[in-house]
Amino acid sequence: MNIIYGVIGVSLLALIFALVKFVQISGKDAGDKKTKEIAKTIHDGAMTFLQKEYKILLIFIIIVAAVLFWIDKDPTHFRGESMLCFLLGAFFSGLAGNIGMRIATKANVRTAIASKKSLNEGLKVAFSSGTVMGMSVVGLGLLGVTLLYLWIGEPNVIFAFGFGASSIALFARVGGGIYTKAADVGADLVGKVEKGIPEDDPRNPATIADNVGDNVGDVAGMGADLFESYVDSLIAAMVLGVLITTQAPNAVILPLILAALGIVCSLLGVALVRTGKSGSAAAALNKGIFGAAILMAIVSGFVILKLTGNLNFYFSMLAGLGGGVIIGLSTEYYTSTERKPVQEIAEASKTGPATNIISGLGLGMISTIIPVLAVCAAMGIAFYFGSAVTSSAIGGMYGIAIAAVGMLSTLGITLATDSYGPVADNAAGIAEMAGLGPEIRKRTESLDAVGNTTAAIGKGFAIGSAALTALALFVTFSQVTGMTTIDIIDHRVMIGLFIGGLLPFIFSALTMKAVGRAAEDMVIEVRRQFRTIKGIMEGKAKPDYKRCIDISTEAALRQMILPSVIAILTPILLGLWSLEAVGGLLAGTLVTGFLLAVFMANSGGAWDNAKKYIEEGNLGGKGSDTHKAAVVGDTVGDPFKDTSGPALNILIKLISIVALVFLPLFI
């Protein structure tokens, strides 16, 4: 048991680290009145969104908690135990997101000001704020799961904790995704296209909403998404671990120990992040990420050998860690301006927007190959070594869950680099809006450019880990229900499979439609302000930023209800008909959702960078017809990569968790 207290100690360490960084960043210079005012508007906008979101969330959580209490009929525990787990999960995930948003909206302006001194200073502030988010997520996640395990003792009940996290993730990712793209597309359509003013121009009424969106979608949304993957993979592995304790006595606590180890490695990785003489921010971040991963790959071997007596689960874990790296690299390949795929899209833009779109869609589809094969390979390897421990399939399934845990073990630092992106993006925006001069603007933009690459890799990683986590949840589902087979020959399973395959299409369509509608509202409002508020274009009058923020907020929260309800109700309704159908449903959603998510994320990322490639002066540069064609692709890609694609990460995990938590209803 002592080792469990060690785990709790490590998770507290992560939280203390986050707290120290939080205080440090808060103490940094936030510049003059102008920069402070801009930062405050962004901060207030982000907080307004959170508060409004919390109101709706509260209703949702009360309803779900009541249902959980009502269906909780397990006589071995006191009634309401799973309800309490659920509430705690929602609270912890919400807390992590709140901390992340607070620090991101503090760090953006401080990054801009720190860039006055040097690139390295700017990098330090932006990345530090990322570590606050990263460490809060892993600290709270691990702490929550470990405490509940100590208290309840049976990992199965803790799934409700994961469900709480899923609920927050749903609202943060889907709502946040709609918010950010409604603001972005709306701001661009009127500002750039109609009025011809640059990105982040303070005369654009939607520009603050756009910057708020970066925080809402990319910080809070991404954080909640990965918080969910993190805790879900831990719980799934623990539940499966219970089933193999005779052959592997430490199987239940091994996931917790690996997670704790991962936090330590991440903290050491964080220490490695600093720009060298060359001053490359990208190299600095890579040093941290790969340093942590290599460290983890070395240390965990010894730990697993000591705990289990052999290295089988170590190889299972490595399969997950390796799969994550491969998916990240493949994302980088398909979305980098320096590689052939993106340049081919740019080439295709020469013959107009239609060929740009066809080319981008084709690229996204073909880019699914490596991630799918990586997940298959990770699954196969993890299963092979896992089953060697127990000489049975159940050990292999545990191995798959350990692969997911392995992939997510260094989340503390990978998430830090993800959250770094929007902070740098915001810093560049504030530098422009406050007119901090070309030197600082250039530095913040170079920080931002690195952020784009880390964001792309981070997206690939988020999708891959969601898929592996969902796979672990699926396997757990099959074991917890006591189903010996989920047989596709059975027509109920096949029907489930079809409906499961259908869900990601519905989900994507609804979220894309939501962005379209919300962006339209935004366009109308921005046009109205330009028309009715005299002197905006001359910079004499201030636009009504708040009104735009409100529009994004309300649209996002209103439009996310239907997809959310569908995602939650489908497994429940199908479960009331047939448990077999639910099995098919989970598998169908997992496969199609994973494919669509990779497709959409990579198409979107590639379109974005094809446009940037042309803006760098290639193929006619900015303003050419080729560039105009590329802008069309970029706009289509916005909801692809930042709304619908990421929302699918939530969907594939959420329906599994719903199926697991509402199991008492079905049997």
Added chain:
Amino acid sequence: MNIIYGVIGVSLLALIFALVKFVQISGKDAGDKKTKEIAKTIHDGAMTFLQKEYKILLIFIIIVAAVLFWIDKDPTHFRGESMLCFLLGAFFSGLAGNIGMRIATKANVRTAIASKKSLNEGLKVAFSSGTVMGMSVVGLGLLGVTLLYLWIGEPNVIFAFGFGASSIALFARVGGGIYTKAADVGADLVGKVEKGIPEDDPRNPATIADNVGDNVGDVAGMGADLFESYVDSLIAAMVLGVLITTQAPNAVILPLILAALGIVCSLLGVALVRTGKSGSAAAALNKGIFGAAILMAIVSGFVILKLTGNLNFYFSMLAGLGGGVIIGLSTEYYTSTERKPVQEIAEASKTGPATNIISGLGLGMISTIIPVLAVCAAMGIAFYFGSAVTSSAIGGMYGIAIAAVGMLSTLGITLATDSYGPVADNAAGIAEMAGLGPEIRKRTESLDAVGNTTAAIGKGFAIGSAALTALALFVTFSQVTGMTTIDIIDHRVMIGLFIGGLLPFIFSALTMKAVGRAAEDMVIEVRRQFRTIKGIMEGKAKPDYKRCIDISTEAALRQMILPSVIAILTPILLGLWSLEAVGGLLAGTLVTGFLLAVFMANSGGAWDNAKKYIEEGNLGGKGSDTHKAAVVGDTVGDPFKDTSGPALNILIKLISIVALVFLPLFI
């Protein structure tokens, strides 16, 4: 046994009917020297494509035949039996396609000339040529399966006949799809966009290739696709029928009898097609289709009751027939200019091409709901009634196969209305190219407009029947292999499921890329001709049509090799590793392929009609910015709806057939 000779008699009747119509149409007036010359160029182009295709096909067929001979080690039959079935299947399918192409390229000009007299005369010629194709397909399909059954006695071997048909379908659908869109996109990009000359203008060097493409893709491709579905569903039902002969003695021959009945109903339906006083061509075609379906629904009830003593299989069949109708109607709803979805895309075009694209993609995704639920419902109902006969799952599986047979039973007339479309399209083209005057142009265009709707419904029907057929093949696969379960909890099945889900994405990406590349070649050639051949634009010099036809032909045949090889080798390679994985593969490809196919077909159809809706004078009409935005969507939609989408129909059936035929290699 007498009843079998009756079946053969009916299939011969269909062929005789086709022959008579063929002779009748050939005897019609083909106009003056000019129209004859244009028609001859299209005919020659189509035949050139077929001949070149046959050359590659021959190599392919020899290789496959050799492999089939080599792996044929069943001692109960003489060696080479399945090879002979394969060759016969390829020959029959090729023959049907050849007849269809010949009559279509005869009927196009004769339709244009007949329209001089009246709309009704034009309709009669175009529809008659469709019936030649429809009756050839069902006649040859049913004849082939029945003769082989009489000769071999064991339906299982006959799958090789289906594989032969699949091979032709692969070449015709994928190659034809690339051909037609390379020509279409290439012709439009230079002709309409750069030179500002109308569709089908004889000055455009690619215009004949474009018209050839309609025949190659929409006549031969669609015909081969449905020939494959038709024979595959029959064979699958017969194979499953063998397994339930103790409970249902006539189960093996029931599919053949239903097919024969369907042919008779189709022939009666054909007789109903004539325009009334109102002169609506659409109403005339609908009378035929629905007349045949209703007749079938009535008569088959009595036949099934007499043959099996109860109505269970009748309801299974009705489920398929009904599912087909629902999918057709849903396609019509999502792609008709008179409905909200298409009009919403047109509305979205007001804010530019990006919103047009987003809106179209969203529509395509959401439009998958009804077809998926229709297939699920058909599957559930067919299973329920089928299993009532045997009191076991195997009867239910047979019921699912019977549903597929039911859906395809009236193919004779549904295919006739499908093939009518490209003939009318060609007729309008010839009227324009030969300058037959505005009156005839208008009549042929109104015939063409109806053709667009029937083509859309036909596409939905082709997808739905491919899905149901693939489902029947999957069920058959599970029974023939003797696998008691295909368990998704098994990691091999899950890996197969992932790879199966991946295949349609790869297939779509490759076919879209192929169109892009081929269209580029075409653009370069058309530009070259305008530049180097003096007097084209003034109408004084004739463009080199042949060169454009050659480019489309070669590009299509070259680009189709890679996707074809992937489709055939994947199940074989996976099968050598694990039969479980193949089971997962089939299910994964079926689900994802069906979803993607519906998505792509409906997005494409809706974009096309959104453009037409604007061209009718709405939202600014032709030439407005809204129209330009809609043209972008239409161009993206071209490979979606006419290349990649339809190619998926082939993929989902082909891999099942490959798995079934190469089974001796795996076990």
